[in-house]
Amino acid sequence: MSRPGLTKRQKRMVAVAALVTGVSLAAALGVTAFRKNMMYFYTPSDLLSGTLPAGAALQLGGLVERGSLKHGEGLKIEFVMSDCKNAVPVRYDGVLPDLFREGQGVVATGHMEAGQVFVASTILAKHDENYMPPNVAKAVGNVDGKHSCAPFKSVTAPS
Amino acid sequence: MWTWFHQLASPPTFYRFAESLAPWLFAAGVLLVGAGVYGGLFVAPPDYQQGDAFRIIYVHVPAAALSMSIYVAMALAAAVALIWRMKLAEVALVAAAPVGASFTALALVTGMLWGKPMWGAYWVWDVRLTLELLLLFQYLGVLGLNRAYADPRAGARASAWLALIGVVFVYINKKSVEWWNSLHQGSTLLSFEGMRNPKISGDMLWPLLVSLAGFYLFFGAVWLRRMQNEVLWRERNTRWAQERVAA
Numbered sequence: 001m002s003r004p005g006l007t008k009r010q011k012r013m014v015a016v017a018a019l020v021t022g023v024s025l026a027a028a029l030g031v032t033a034f035r036k037n038m039m040y041f042y043t044p045s046d047l048l049s050g051t052l053p054a055g056a057a058l059q060l061g062g063l064v065e066r067g068s069l070k071h072g073e074g075l076k077i078e079f080v081m082s083d084c085k086n087a088v089p090v091r092y093d094g095v096l097p098d099l100f101r102e103g104q105g106v107v108a109t110g111h112m113e114a115g116q117v118f119v120a121s122t123i124l125a126k127h128d129e130n131y132m133p134p135n136v137a138k139a140v141g142n143v144d145g146k147h148s149c150a151p152f153k154s155v156t157a158p159s
Numbered sequence: 160m161w162t163w164f165h166q167l168a169s170p171p172t173f174y175r176f177a178e179s180l181a182p183w184l185f186a187a188g189v190l191l192v193g194a195g196v197y198g199g200l201f202v203a204p205p206d207y208q209q210g211d212a213f214r215i216i217y218v219h220v221p222a223a224a225l226s227m228s229i230y231v232a233m234a235l236a237a238a239v240a241l242i243w244r245m246k247l248a249e250v251a252l253v254a255a256a257p258v259g260a261s262f263t264a265l266a267l268v269t270g271m272l273w274g275k276p277m278w279g280a281y282w283v284w285d286v287r288l289t290l291e292l293l294l295l296f297q298y299l300g301v302l303g304l305n306r307a308y309a310d311p312r313a314g315a316r317a318s319a320w321l322a323l324i325g326v327v328f329v330y331i332n333k334k335s336v337e338w339w340n341s342l343h344q345g346s347t348l349l350s351f352e353g354m355r356n357p358k359i360s361g362d363m364l365w366p367l368l369v370s371l372a373g374f375y376l377f378f379g380a381v382w383l384r385r386m387q388n389e390v391l392w393r394e395r396n397t398r399w400a401q402e403r404v405a406a
Contacts, residue, residue, distance in 0.1 A: 009242060009243065012241055012242045013242050015241075016238050016241050016242055016323065019320070019323055019324065020323055020326070020327075023323075023324050023327050024327050027327045027328070027331060031331065031338075035339075038286050038335075038338070038339045039339050039340040040283070040284075040285035040286065040339065040340045040341045040342055041340050041342075042340075043340075061340055095279075096279070097276070097277060097278055097279030098209075098212070098276050098277060098279075099208060099209065099277050099278070100279075101208075104208070107342055122279075122280075123279065124278045124279045124280055124283065124342060125277060125278050125279060126278070126342055126344070127208065127209070127277060127278070127344050128344055128345070129344045129345045129346060129347040129350075129358050130347070130358045130359070131206050131213055131216075131347065131358065131359040131360065131363050132206065132207055132359070132360040132363070133204035133205065133206070133207060133360060133362070133363070134204075134205070134207040135204075136207070136360050137207035137208075138207075151340070151344070151345060152340065153339070153340050155340075
């Protein structure tokens with residue numbers, strides 16, 4: 001740091017640059033190392049890949065597959081959650097958020113029961129970043145397909 | 160150009176400059192925020208999914224955008240203050256922190272009020288929400304550290320280092336919704352895909368842009384006023400400041 005020829009101001013400049021670079025580097029390393037822990041939820045693909053402990057409590061995110069929603073007694077529902085590659089059946093008994101509907105994103109907290117069905121204790125709706133009036137939405141049609149699965153990134157699969 | 164810069168850095172010149180500029184920024188800001196919020200609440204159509212609840216974006220988005228922009232501005236001021244020992248940059252840093260904290264709090268509160276009916280929860284610990292809460296604490300930390308020193312220049316320099324350390328989290332916060340799975344949705348306005356293929360229809364977009372411009376101008380006015388106060392306080396023993404207060 002005390003190289004001859006550097007003025008005090010230049011030394012301070014080096015110190016500021018070194019600090020910002022150092023902190024950024026540390027953050028980049030930390031963020032890469034903890035990538036999995038930074039994910040708010042897993043996807044059906046992660047769940048079916050078999051790398052997660054069986055029956056563990058976790059959060060699962062994906063789209064409510066169209067035509068899969070079935071209402072049972074009271075508040076009981078069943079639907080299929082999909083990330084456009086894989087799908088998992090979900091069972092839930094409780095209050096749903098306003099945005100819950102077929103074709104929309106959801107994040108469910110719960111666990112896999114007997115490797116068959118995901119039993120959810122909480123369901124949150126995950127809205128996407130698209131805004132439009134109802135008549136435009138009707139004209140555009142269902143913006144379904146790969147694009148709507150973009151917010152559901154797989155944790156285990158190499159991105 | 161440079162001489163103008165150096166003159167502006169002198170406290171009395173800055174004070175007069177801010178005195179003439181701040182009222183205009185304030186008036187334009189209030190006018191645009193009013194127009195944007197009016198357009199957002201009464202002119203824009205309801206959303207196809209969220210109905211009227213989406214209208215929170217006309218306050219939430221500008222508040223959240225400012226919460227991050229102000230921090231970046233603060234960090235730039237911190238770098239200038241540390242490298243060039245420029246007093247006015249110290250003043251800019253110190254004056255921005257409480258305003259940034261206020262907009263961060265506003266973004267958090269409006270987001271929570273929207274989150275309960277739409278998501279089904281006021282709060283979840285996803286990366287975006289957690290880092291936005293951290294941002295509030297970063298502002299409070301900068302403020303607290305600054306106040307912990309009796310000498311305002313020493314306080315400003317210490318908090319400048321802290322502000323610089325924290326700027327990386329603002330970048331992670333901005334990018335978090337792209338990099339990871341989060342409950343918070345991605346960016347509607349600032350995305351490459353959105354530039355080609357807008358993610359918000361035009362009659363919902365213009366009030367948002369007007370409101371955004373208004374919030375930034377309003378922040379500019381508040382920032383200048385706070386800087387003026389800080390300059391007066393720091394220069395309270397000089398003749399020009401005493402004359403200014405007496406007048």
